[in-house]
Amino acid sequence: xxxxxxxxxxxxxxxxxxxxxxxxxxxxxxxxxxxxxxxxxxxxxxxxxxxxxxxxxxxxxxxxxxxxxxxxxxxxxxxxxxxxxxxxxxxxxxxxxxxxxxxxxxxxxxxxxxxxxxxxxxxxxxxxxxxxxxxxxxxxxxxxxxxxxxxxxxxxxxxxxxxxxxxxxxxxxxxxxxxxxxxxxxxxxxxxxxxxxxxxxxxxxxxxxxxxxxxxxxxxxxxxxxxxxxxxxxxxxxxxxxxxxxxxxxxxxxxxxxxxxxxxxxxxxxxxxxxxxxxxxxxxxxxxxxxxxxxxxxxxxxxxxxxxxxxxxxxxxxxxxxxxxxxxxxxxxxxxxxxxxxxxxxxxxxxxxxxxxxxxxxxxxxxxxxxxx
Numbered sequence: 001x002x003x004x005x006x007x008x009x010x011x012x013x014x015x016x017x018x019x020x021x022x023x024x025x026x027x028x029x030x031x032x033x034x035x036x037x038x039x040x041x042x043x044x045x046x047x048x049x050x051x052x053x054x055x056x057x058x059x060x061x062x063x064x065x066x067x068x069x070x071x072x073x074x075x076x077x078x079x080x081x082x083x084x085x086x087x088x089x090x091x092x093x094x095x096x097x098x099x100x101x102x103x104x105x106x107x108x109x110x111x112x113x114x115x116x117x118x119x120x121x122x123x124x125x126x127x128x129x130x131x132x133x134x135x136x137x138x139x140x141x142x143x144x145x146x147x148x149x150x151x152x153x154x155x156x157x158x159x160x161x162x163x164x165x166x167x168x169x170x171x172x173x174x175x176x177x178x179x180x181x182x183x184x185x186x187x188x189x190x191x192x193x194x195x196x197x198x199x200x201x202x203x204x205x206x207x208x209x210x211x212x213x214x215x216x217x218x219x220x221x222x223x224x225x226x227x228x229x230x231x232x233x234x235x236x237x238x239x240x241x242x243x244x245x246x247x248x249x250x251x252x253x254x255x256x257x258x259x260x261x262x263x264x265x266x267x268x269x270x271x272x273x274x275x276x277x278x279x280x281x282x283x284x285x286x287x288x289x290x291x292x293x294x295x296x297x298x299x300x301x302x303x304x305x306x307x308x309x310x311x312x313x314x315x316x317x318x319x320x321x322x323x324x325x326x327x328x329x330x331x332x333x334x335x336x337x338x339x340x341x342x343x344x345x346x347x348x349x350x351x352x353x354x355x356x357x358x359x360x361x362x363x364x365x366x367x368x369x370x371x372x373x
Contacts, residue, residue, distance in 0.1 A: 001102060002074035003029035004130030007036065010055045011046065011131070012159045017068060019059040026058050036131075065092050070155075072124055074102040077227065082106065083114035090115045098148055100124040105175050105231045108168045109141040118143035122152055125172060126161075127320050135320035136161045137172045162319050164312035170235030173308050173316040175228050177327065179242050180294035182225060185213035186245040194278065194287055196265050201277035202284035207292060208324035214265040218258035222251045240354045241298070292330065293342040294355075299327035300371050301358035310372040331371050336364035 006018045006029075020026045033056065037049035046052065057064060065071050071089055073082065086099055093099070099121045101111050112121035123139030136156045140149040149165070156163035166172040171179070185199050194202070200212025217225045226248045233242040251257070251264055258264030266274060299313050308316065314326025331339055340357050347355040364371045 001126065001128055001130060002072075003033055004128065005072055005074060005102065005126055006056070007033055007131050008126075008159055008161075010052050013055075015055045015057070017057045017059050017064045019062055019064055021062075023060050026060065030056075030058050062088060063092055065089060065097075066094075068093060068097055070098045070100065072100045072102055074126075077103060077106060077231070079106050079110055082111050086111055086121065087114045090117065096120075098122065098152065100152065102126055105171050105228050105235070107141075107170075107235075108139050109143065112141040112143045119145040120148055122148055123166075123168065123172070124152060124156070125174075127174070133320070134160075134162045135174070135316060136163050137166045137174065137316065137320070138163050139166050139168050139172055141168055162315060164308060164316045166312070166316075167305075167307045169305075169307055171228070171232045173302065173313060174320040176232060176307070177295065177298045177302055177313070177317060178321055179229060179232060180291060180298055181209075182213050182217055182248075183229065183243070183245065184291045184294045186247050188287055188290065189214075190245065190247055194283060195275060197275040197277040198280075198283070199287055201279060202287040203291065205279075206281070206284045207288040210322050210324075213291075217248070218264035218266055218268075221257045221260050222248055222264060223257050226252050240352055241356075243354065289342060290346070293339045293346075296327045296331045296334075296339050297343055297358055297361055300331060300361045300364075303328065303371065304358050304360035328372055331361070331364075335368075336361055336371055337368070340365040 002020070003018065006016045010016045018026065018029055020029070034053060037046065037052055040046045041049040071093060073085055075081065075085060082101060082103065089099060095117065097120065099115065101108060101123050102125055103111070103123060104125055108121065108123040112118035115121055118141065121141055122144050123137065125137035125139060127133035127135050138149065138153050138156065153163045153165065164173060170176060188194055188199055189196055196214040200214050203209045203212045211219065226244060229242065229244045233239070233244055236242055255261060256263040259268055262268045299317070302308060303310055303313055310328050314328050317323040318326055340361055343355050343357045360371060
C-alpha cells in the first residue's frame with residue numbers, strides 16, 4: 001500500500017521519499033515500482049518511466065522525511081505502533097508538515113494525540129491498489145485544523161482521486177457500511193439457508209455485485225477482513241450489528257486466509273473442484289434482498305449520524321468497493337418501506353439488535369419520502 005501511494009504522488013509530479021524500517025522492503029518496493037512504471041510506459045499510459053523514477057528517494061532512515069511537506073503512514077494496523085511512529089516523525093519534520101495516516105479503522109484522533117501539534121494530523125485512507133482505486137477517505141481528527149482538511153482534500157483531487165469527507169468514527173464510511181455484505185452473508189451460511197456458492201451467485205448474478213461476499217473475503221484475506229470486523233465491533237462498544245463470525249475466525253485460526261494461502265471459504269488448490277450454486281431465483285432473491293437491506297440500513301444510519309454527506313456516502317460505496325449503485329439511491333429506488341419491512345421481519349424473527357432499523361429509515365418509510373430529503 002505504501003509504495004502504491006508513493007506511485008500516485010510521484011505520477012502527480014511530486015518528489016517522494018519512500019521509507020521502511022526493513023531495508024528489504026524498500027528494495028522490493030523499488031523493484032516493483034520500476035517494473036510497474038516500465039509496464040505503464042510500454043502501454044503508452046505514461047511518457048517516461050525513468051523520469052518518474054528520478055522523483056523517488058528510497059530511504060533507510062526515517063530522518064529522510066526532514067524536508068517533506070506531507071508524510072503518509074501506511075504501516076501495520078496497530079494503534080500503539082502508529083502513535084510511536086507519529087511521535088518520532090513529528091520530531092524530524094518541519095512545523096508545517098502535515099502528518100497523515102492511511103489507517104482503515106483506527107481512531108485518527110488517538111493517533112493525533114501522540115503529537116505535540118495534533119492539528120496537523122489527518123486520515124487519508126486509500127484503497128488497494130492505490131494507483132487504480134479512485135477513492136480516498138479524508139478523515140479529520142477532532143484536533144485537525146480545518147485548513148489541513150481543505151488542503152488535503154484538494155490535494156487528493158489534484159492527484160486524480162475522488163475524495164470523500166468522513167467523520168472520525170470506527171471504519172469511517174466504507175469499512176463501516178460494508179460490514180453486512182460479509183457478516184450477513186456468513187450468517188445466512190451458518191444458519192444453513194444456503195451454501196457459499198449460492199450466496200455468491202445471488203449477490204453477483206441477481207444483485208449485480210462484481211464479487212460475492214465469500215469470493216471477496218477470500219480475495220481480501222481473512223487476516224485483514226476479519227481483523228477489520230473485529231476492530232469495528234470492539235470500537236462500537238460491541239454493537240451486535242458488527243459482530244464477527246466464528247466461521248471466519250476459525251478460517252483465520254487454521255491459517256486458511258483465502259487466495260494468498262490457497263484455502264479460505266473456497267479451495268484454490270490445483271485440481272480442486274469449485275462448489276456449484278443452487279440457482280433458485282426465489283431463494284436468491286430472498287438472500288440478496290436481506291443483505292442489501294442490511295447494507296442500506298447501515299448507509300442510512302451513517303447519514304442519520306452525520307458520518308458523511310449523502311453524496312459522499314454513495315460515492316464511497318461505488319468508487320471504494322465498486323457497488324453497483326449507491327446504497328441511498330438503492331433505498332430510494334426500492335422505497336424506504338420495503339427496506340424497513342425486511343428489517344422489521346428479521347427483528348421479529350430473531351429479536352436481535354443486529355436488525356434494528358435506523359430512525360431515519362423509519363421516518364422516511366412513515367412519510368413515504370426519500371432518505372436524503
